Each structure stands twice: as structure tokens, then as C-alpha cells.
Amino acid sequence: MATVKSFDPKLIDTRAVHKLLSSAIAPRPIAFASTVDTKGNVNLSPFSFFNVFSSNPPILIFSPARRVRDNTTKHTLQNAIETKEVVINIVNYSIVEQMSESSREYDKGVNEFIESGLTEVKSLKVKPPRVLESPISFECVVENIVSLGEHGGAGQLVIAKVVHIHVNSEVLDANDEIDPVKLDLVARLGGDWYTRVTNESMFKIPKP
Ligand SMILES: Cc1cc2nc3c(=O)[nH]c(=O)nc-3n(C[C@H](O)[C@H](O)[C@H](O)COP(=O)(O)O)c2cc1C
Structure with missing residues (x-):
């Protein structure tokens, strides 16, 4: 019989806890978040602790x-x-490399749209631009920020209310609904692993 390894998160270091959590809670969708500071400098970074x-x-x-x-x-x-607005762009396979590039630790004020080669499009209701190459973008106002702690590794929840939605018609089916094959989503697993939603990786279960 296989043995079970057990861990008390208080007794292992934060990196090990992070590894266990992010490998097990997977696949995770990726929020490709565009924000601006008070001077209008644009930032674009991915976050997979997202739903x-x-x-x-x-x-x-x-x-x-x-x-x-x-x-x-x-x-x-x-x-x-500072500015209480964010655009959350959805990441598909065609922009996964640019998304990864944008996660580098650039200095404050560096625009990751430029660094990663993605295109800014002016939003309708908020200041941060959306990503042209992203299939779906959500313009949001930040309702609340909840700090889960003051130490390294502590999550800071950005609670965002969607005020406008953009869907590229190329990912829609004949009924104008989002087609998961056309959408070609990617998601984050543990470590450096990602997964891609393809025809082969999907299956259906009719509602009981
Ligand atoms: C796919 C992916 C998912 C990520 N998810 C998170 C996350 O959920 N939380 C986090 O703090 N950092 C996450 N990161 C790391 C940030 O993107 C990275 O720290 C980035 O430099 C932050 O940029 P900023 O300081 O401009 O906001 C992720 C990176 C990648 C590539």
C-alpha cells in the first residue's frame, strides 16, 4: 500500500507550502491584469491565484x-x-509566451505591453488599457482589497467588479456563445507547468 506523507504547514517553509498548494490546486486560470498608477504608467502582469x-x-x-x-x-x-481599476484579460495559447515574458520583475513604471510585444487598446469605462490579442477582457473597478497577512507569501485579494466585457467574435460559435475549442485557453499548474484546453483534453458530462 502506498504511504501518505503528511505536512503541518506551520512546520515547513513557505516555499514548500506554496509548491504543495500550487501543484494540487490546478489547473488555475490566469488573470492577465492591466493597471495604471496615479501618473498613468501602465502595468501588465499575470496572476493565477484567480477565479x-x-x-x-x-x-x-x-x-x-x-x-x-x-x-x-x-x-x-x-x-x-492607488487607482482602483483593473482590466483582467484572458490568456489563450497564442499569447502564452508574451504573458510569461510580462511576468519578469521590471522596475516600477515599466510598461509590460511594450516589453512583451502586446498591443494596448483604450478601455471604455476604466483607465487601464485592455490587451488587443486577448480573446476576452473584463473592465473592472476594484471594490475592495483584503490582505490575508503581512508576511512574505501572504495573498492580497483584489476584489474586482466587472463593468464591461469584450469578447473577440473569433471565439464565438454559430449561437454567439463562447466556443471552448476556439478559445484555446491555457492554465497554470505547479512549477513551470501549463496546460492547454484542446478538443482532446475536454469531455462532456450531461447534467444529471
Ligand atoms: C502564469 C503566472 C501566474 C502567476 N500568478 C501569480 C499569482 O497568482 N500571484 C502572484 O503574486 N504572482 C504571480 N505570478 C508572478 C507575477 O506575475 C510576477 O511577480 C510579476 O513580476 C508581478 O508584476 P508586477 O510587480 O508588475 O505586478 C505569476 C506568474 C506567472 C507567469
């Missing part, structure tokens, strides 16, 4: 954590606190 939590009101939450290394905060969090 949808409500449809009415439409609420998305993602978590730019305090860095384990030195307990500093991410520019995206600083901008969300």
Missing part, C-alpha cells in the same frame, strides 16, 4: 501576493490600491 466568485454582481478575485523573498508588494497591487 470568478459571483455573477450578480459579477465579481472576479485575484491575488498579487507579498514576495516570499523580501516581503515586497507587486506593482499591480500598488496600482490597484
Whole structure:
């Protein structure tokens, strides 16, 4: 019989806890978050501690954590606190490399749209631009930010209300609904692993 390894998260270091959580809670969707600071400098960074939590009101939450290394905060969090707006762009296979490039630790004020070669499009209701190459973008206002702790690794929940939705018609089917094959989503697993949603990786279960 296989043995079971057990862990008390208080007794192992934060990196090991992170590895266990992010390998097991997977695949995770990726919020490609565009924000601006008070001077209007644009930032674009990916976050896979992300999901949808409500449809009415439409609420998305993602978590730019305090860095384990030195307990500093991410520019995206600083901008969300300062200007209370974010555009969450969905990541498909065709922009996964650019998304990864944009996750480098650039200095504050560096525009990752330019660094990663993606195109800014002016948003309708918020200041941060959306990503032209992204199949779906959600313009959001930040409703609340909940800090889960003050130490390195502590999640900082950005609770964002969707105020406008853009869907590229190329990912729609004949009924104008989102076609998961055309969408070609990617998601994050543990470590450096990603997964791609393809015809072969999907299956259906009719509602019982
Ligand atoms: C696919 C992917 C998912 C990521 N998810 C998160 C996350 O959920 N939380 C986090 O704090 N950092 C996450 N990161 C790391 C940030 O993107 C990275 O720290 C980035 O430099 C933050 O940029 P900023 O300081 O401009 O906001 C992720 C990176 C990648 C490539």
C-alpha cells in the first residue's frame, strides 16, 4: 500500500507550502491584469491565484501576493490600491509566451505591453488599457482589497467588479456563445507547468 506523507504547514517553509498548494490546486486560470498608477504608467502582469466568485454582481478575485523573498508588494497591487481599476484579460495559447515574458520583475513604471510585444487598446469605462490579442477582457473597478497577512507569501485579494466585457467574435460559435475549442485557453499548474484546453483534453458530462 502506498504511504501518505503528511505536512503541518506551520512546520515547513513557505516555499514548500506554496509548491504543495500550487501543484494540487490546478489547473488555475490566469488573470492577465492591466493597471495604471496615479501618473498613468501602465502595468501588465499575470496572476493565477484567480477565479470568478459571483455573477450578480459579477465579481472576479485575484491575488498579487507579498514576495516570499523580501516581503515586497507587486506593482499591480500598488496600482490597484492607488487607482482602483483593473482590466483582467484572458490568456489563450497564442499569447502564452508574451504573458510569461510580462511576468519578469521590471522596475516600477515599466510598461509590460511594450516589453512583451502586446498591443494596448483604450478601455471604455476604466483607465487601464485592455490587451488587443486577448480573446476576452473584463473592465473592472476594484471594490475592495483584503490582505490575508503581512508576511512574505501572504495573498492580497483584489476584489474586482466587472463593468464591461469584450469578447473577440473569433471565439464565438454559430449561437454567439463562447466556443471552448476556439478559445484555446491555457492554465497554470505547479512549477513551470501549463496546460492547454484542446478538443482532446475536454469531455462532456450531461447534467444529471
Ligand atoms: C502564469 C503566472 C501566474 C502567476 N500568478 C501569480 C499569482 O497568482 N500571484 C502572484 O503574486 N504572482 C504571480 N505570478 C508572478 C507575477 O506575475 C510576477 O511577480 C510579476 O513580476 C508581478 O508584476 P508586477 O510587480 O508588475 O505586478 C505569476 C506568474 C506567472 C507567469
